[in-house]
Amino acid sequence: MKTNIGVFFGGRSVEHEVAVISAVQAMNAIDTQKYDITPIYITKNGEMYHSPEMLNISEFKNIPALLEKSKNVTMVKQGEKFNIVELKKGLFKKVLCSIDIAFPIVHGTNCEDGSLTGWFELLGIPYVSCDVLSAAVGMDKAVFKYVLQKADVPVLDCVQFYAKEYVANSDKYIAKIEKQFSYPLIVKPANLGSSVGISKANDKDELITAIKDAMNYASKILVEPAVTSLRELNCSVVGDTDSCKTSVIEEPVMSDEILSYKDKYQGGGKGAKGAKSGGSKGSGMASLYRKIPADISDKIKQDVEEYAKQTFKAIGANGVVRIDFLYDTENDKVYVNEINTIPGSLSFYLWEPKGVKYSELLDKLIELGFKRARVRENLQFSFDTNILDNDMSFGTKGSKM
Numbered sequence: 001m002k003t004n005i006g007v008f009f010g011g012r013s014v015e016h017e018v019a020v021i022s023a024v025q026a027m028n029a030i031d032t033q034k035y036d037i038t039p040i041y042i043t044k045n046g047e048m049y050h051s052p053e054m055l056n057i058s059e060f061k062n063i064p065a066l067l068e069k070s071k072n073v074t075m076v077k078q079g080e081k082f083n084i085v086e087l088k089k090g091l092f093k094k095v096l097c098s099i100d101i102a103f104p105i106v107h108g109t110n111c112e113d114g115s116l117t118g119w120f121e122l123l124g125i126p127y128v129s130c131d132v133l134s135a136a137v138g139m140d141k142a143v144f145k146y147v148l149q150k151a152d153v154p155v156l157d158c159v160q161f162y163a164k165e166y167v168a169n170s171d172k173y174i175a176k177i178e179k180q181f182s183y184p185l186i187v188k189p190a191n192l193g194s195s196v197g198i199s200k201a202n203d204k205d206e207l208i209t210a211i212k213d214a215m216n217y218a219s220k221i222l223v224e225p226a227v228t229s230l231r232e233l234n235c236s237v238v239g240d241t242d243s244c245k246t247s248v249i250e251e252p253v254m255s256d257e258i259l260s261y262k263d264k265y266q267g268g269g270k271g272a273k274g275a276k277s278g279g280s281k282g283s284g285m286a287s288l289y290r291k292i293p294a295d296i297s298d299k300i301k302q303d304v305e306e307y308a309k310q311t312f313k314a315i316g317a318n319g320v321v322r323i324d325f326l327y328d329t330e331n332d333k334v335y336v337n338e339i340n341t342i343p344g345s346l347s348f349y350l351w352e353p354k355g356v357k358y359s360e361l362l363d364k365l366i367e368l369g370f371k372r373a374r375v376r377e378n379l380q381f382s383f384d385t386n387i388l389d390n391d392m393s394f395g396t397k398g399s400k401m
Helices: 017-027 057-069 115-123 132-139 142-148 163-168 170-180 202-214 263-264 298-314 345-349 358-377
Strands: 003-010 035-042 049-050 071-078 080-087 093-099 101-104 159-162 185-189 200-201 221-227 230-239 244-252 289-291 317-326 334-342
Touching: 003 017, 017 035, 017 057, 017 101, 017 345, 017 358, 035 093, 057 142, 071 093, 093 115, 093 317, 101 115, 101 358, 132 334, 142 221, 142 334, 159 163, 159 170, 163 170, 163 221, 170 202, 185 202, 200 202, 202 358, 221 334, 230 298, 230 345, 230 358, 244 345, 263 358, 298 317, 298 334, 317 345, 317 358, 345 358
Parallel strands: 003 035, 003 101
Antiparallel strands: 035 049, 049 071, 071 080, 080 093, 159 221, 185 200, 185 221, 230 244, 230 317, 244 289, 317 334
């Protein structure tokens, strides 16, 4: 009997379209001899739809037309089953199918930050990827830095602040930043990915402009020193806190001083050079120009692999992640920049050079999801109590316990 995989993708995120590409790639790579696939597309306003035609990326060129021939659905736990039911008027809801495990392929805020996995946790369904805590830590760049500092993993220092605080007293924060760091600086929304809202500032005027831009995307802003002699390196990790392995290391090729959204998902900007991994339009992160493996020394390779595994375990990650590094060539030192707890294209292109087929990678992720569910079945999350049976009056002010 096949395992039915519910693939949840899309979502209320600026990385919505990237998630669609990643999900369709994965659904077409899953071993259909072992698994049935139930695609569940989450629109930008949070509604869920299902159609078998969602396995075809071309259907998403006209999303309103796709939704017209799709069913509006939700997931409901009924007994021991996790049913996908059609939402329609009337007393009885039609059960379309039951799924055995949820596979979220979402990127960015309201999705990859643990929001979706929190729903899976509440229902108790096995799921692939990081849990709520590790996903939330991985999404917030400032919190992520603090966790790694405690784990003795090298990261760049930063100044963080909330947009409302900055608007109320911008001179204070500009002065604090300029006192702590020299230009150039990097300004980022604290909880977005895919290079959205990230800018480089070479002076005070550019810093003010960069902060205003970042505030369009997040309420918390992060400013850190720019590495001027920079090469970016990426490494994927697969596993859980019991055991994890690293992929080959890549060096993305940037068209500018910062690896941009266009570099990542639209095949690079003007003048980009390097090997193109995988593909064509609609290839997601696989379309990025990159060097695989990166041309780096054995020392830097060992540092990246070790820091990648330390980072993975420090936040309690699960499944597949991609960790992005800043390589300061002048000082021959690497810093962890950020983690993608559900990376674009699930980083399959970093595992294929190690002989791991995409279908095998997906097998491993599903296996890890079921393993975590088995472990949690042995944990106690509630206990019997007669507190509600006590003949007590709690009143509006409650009662001391």
